Amino acid sequence: MTALALAGPRCPARPVTTDDGAEIAVYEHGDPDAPVTVLLCHGWTMSAQDWRPHIDALTRPRQGFPAVRAISYDQRGHGRSTRGAGTLDMALLGRDLGRVLAEATRDDVPVVVLGHSMGGMAIQQLAAHRPTLFGDRVRGVGLISTCLSEVAEGLTVPADRPGAAVRRLSQARRHLADGLLRSPRSARTVHRLLTGPLSHPHTAPLWRAVFGAGPHTESVREGARAFRDIPAMAIAEFYAALTTHDCVGRLGALAQVPTRILVGALDCVTPPAQARRLADDIPGAVLQTVPGQGHDLPYERPVLVVETVHTLLREMPRRRTGGFALAAPAAL
Template sequence: MRPDVTTVSTADGARLNVHAYGPKDAEPIVLSHGWTCSIAYWNPQINVLAGKYRVIAYDQRGHGASDLGRIKLTSDVLADDLAAVLAATVSPRKKAVIVGHSMGGMSIMAWAAKYPHQVEQFASSVVLANTGADRLIAETTVVPLRGPIKQIPGLLGQVVLGAQVPLPTAFITRRPMRWVGLSPTATAEEVDFCWRLVSACKGRTRGKWGVALSGLDIAKALDKITVPTTVIAGERDRLTPPVHSERLASQLAETGSLEQLLVLPGAGHMGNIEAPQAFNDEIVRLRTLSKRRVRRRTLAVAEAG
């Protein structure tokens, strides 16, 4: 399916690559991908959902065809970029289901924290998938931290995540992809797809965003997400283990915004690729749920009048 391609300019002058698929007048779904990926990461969702919905996806800053820009990378930049994309692509008359995976989920949380007034303006519901708000390095199980090294997770994380060296493309180097990003049951095709995405990310982008994310702490942002929110976890996610999703769900439950915590059995970090049907079904359920709520509000107003 050929997308409508647009460029969204940010306040600092960076240009973000945005693709929109499906009928222009359809209910919108906005997809925000994670660290080292690109719009193509969402192919399993775009190919299924764009026949009925307006599916909007963008390359995060420095990823894919989007500029990295010259400003320091922070969670505020994630928030600003998402705000710019929403303002350019979503009408408040047709609110979107906003879906974020990993760094994309962090983008949503950072956006809600910085622009709380926009949450109910642009979002009918939210999906936070395979993501976390804090303690990203301390709780990873890719390389468990034990003994003396456990005392310096922040420094270790900045060194590892901030490395800007190119990734080798030989087949043998794809084996860690299954361990880090997927699960033992991932197919060779899934591993190859993810590796091609990750290895295409520029070293400078990977390193600068890696450093920015290593000390992330936006847990207070959950209080600002005031629309129904589903948290999705991969049972075997090593990058953002289920403990992150459980903590997000618990905080959202306290504020009344939790729709559900959905754990994908056997899936790793790339849950939307390993379990696309369950992932897509939840997006559709939220999209349908939002439409029903609008209809009920309309009927209530009509009856009151």
């Protein structure tokens, strides 16, 4: 959840315009004629810039795999993308992903989509609303540090609470989000409390939730500085949008393609229990829990994420694709 709102990837952006007027900044990496495209969706308060290590690795050839084409984009209201005029909810971010998929990838080239946190929720929303894309255009899915519903449940809901208590706490989170949107002063106060003192940001609750084992002092300090550069009301608005996410029982389309789920064992934002719920809702999905890691798993363990993409390429249905034959599934 480290925030890099104003940074941009090293390559120029092309705009994709949505129906409500948002300009989505899309970045293209690697050979445009590569036989596979990987589409990367970042999380809340982050940007396409955070995928740079993964893109650098994926766009180079590796033994047994071609170099892929990588597409990254700034979610609306993040990085270089504008907010647009639409009512902000997770279904809208799913539609944005569908627009990027349609305009920035080739119809004749298979796509693997990979999403972290809010990006993973956008993928779920797309699967729920446009299931026919999966198995046809989209041939593999990676969901990292994300959840099926009840965003941030692990921060507030004990595992043994009955369903009624869970629902009350879920409503309380939505009321909190609504209150922050109505009161800029409250939003700014919560913003500062979450990030903590810049001299010792690791003492703040946000960073204890985001990072796993180890001090991560410089990473936490960098994230805290960047997080404070994002307007408090923008953070509050997107938090409110996150509370609308619920794809329970709506992800049958993901059973049509290889789906891999990664979660850090120490993730308090989208904890392992939520990852298990997500895996149980997608027939055939493979769940991997990573010891010692928190919510920022993809950025602390980029090699693992790249290996996961290569695993998805192995598991894609065997067929001729752009001049190379995808291998049969095999463990890394």
